[in-house]
Amino acid sequence: MQSNSTEKTIATHNDFANINSWLFVPATRMDRVAKAFASGADAVIVDLEDAVAQADKAQARIAIQDYYHSQDYQPIWLRVNRASSVEFMEDIALCQQLPNLAGVILAKAEQAAAIEYVNQATNLPVIALIETALGLSQVDNMAGASGLLAFSYGFLDLCNDLNVQVGTPAADHIANQIRYQLLVSSKVQGLLAPIDTVYPDFKDNKGLYDRVILWSQMGLSGMLCIHPKQVAVIQQSLQPSAAELDFAKRVVVEYERSHEAVFEVDGNMVDAPVIERCRQLLAKWPNI
Structure with a gap:
């Protein structure tokens, strides 16, 4: 059985500078974690939020514990439920029991205090997902939160909240404005450059390639992925000529x-x- 010591070294932003692909796995499908790492993903995120129905969350936490204590364990990130949810404290309690997690992804981040609470409670780096208009309006304040590694964003959630029509030129303008806002706030506070949002059509390699070129040229550090096939496209797109x-x-x-x-x-x-x-x-x- 793998030993998971509570001793941790202090990670710096440079330790994460070469993480380009962040691949999601639902917490209800822990059997997919090994496949996610085998895809070559730089980081694997186990999702306890949107990918898990309310009735399944408690069992999903047990599955995560089982994986953590198995011989196959590799450090994973956990996406926890938003700070205002009834599930949040249960998620944080789980993280406290698993000190050798890679880090925590805070869904629908809106307050610096929530980021700092997660970091202080778990001693883990935090990535804040901006998914609401309120969260977007608080980016400058959250950027100074202790324990924050980077920002990412959920564009579909933001579009719903802002009443933006997805898949239009207008949505592209909004997305670039979000990238710009996160990029500047991150730079000022010395954070890892932002992580771009998911590209939903995992069969559209050309569209994904174009997206990778866009965010990499804008200075972002990586991208959230929803399918293992996207990892190789990202790696190939980023390789210089x-x-x-x-x-x-x-x-x-x-x-x-x-x-x-x-x-x-x-x-x-x-x-x-x-x-x-x-x-x-x-x-x-x-x-x-």
């Missing part, structure tokens, strides 16, 4: 050789921001 890596290597080599503040590579003017971007790219993909 050979030309991009070659350019970055030559920029860094030339800078380290000359120590010039401004120079030229392939007809491109290179200065401090370009050098830093190239270093970041090479640090993220050191083995390519």
Whole structure:
């Protein structure tokens, strides 16, 4: 049986910087957790909220405990019910019994105090899901909450709350505004860059590819997934081209050789921001 010591090291945001794919598994289907990890997902989220009917939540918690104490256990994230729900305290009590969880996803986050309570009660990092207009209006306040690792958002829930029609150009504008708001607040408070919302059509690889390119170019750190097939698409979409890596290597080599503040590579003017971007790219993909 696996030992789950209560001793924990303090995680930093850098420890999560290379997590690009966050794959959901319903807490009623713990048999799927191994498959989720086998898909190559960087993180697996076991969902105790929307994916579990009210009548099944107590049994789902027992299933999570059974998995945690099994030899197959790998650190999972738990999405707990919103702080105002009757299930919230039961979820937190469960987390307290499972100290080697990876972290907690707080559904429908709306208050900094709730984030801090989760962190203090569990000693685990917290990701706040923004799923209501009230939550969106409180992002700046929540961004300063102790224990907060990152924001993500539930776009379908937000659209319902804001009366936005999903699948329209208007919805795309709203989504980009949400990404921008979360991105700026996260940067100011030194959080991990936001995690993008799910792409519901898991059979639409081209649409998913386009979405990944969008959020990665906007500076977000990863994406929530609802199906294992989406993981490989995300990984392939984020991988830089050979030309991009070659350019970055030559920029860094030339800078380290000359120590010039401004120079030229392939007809491109290179200065401090370009050098830093190239270093970041090479640090993220050191083995390519």
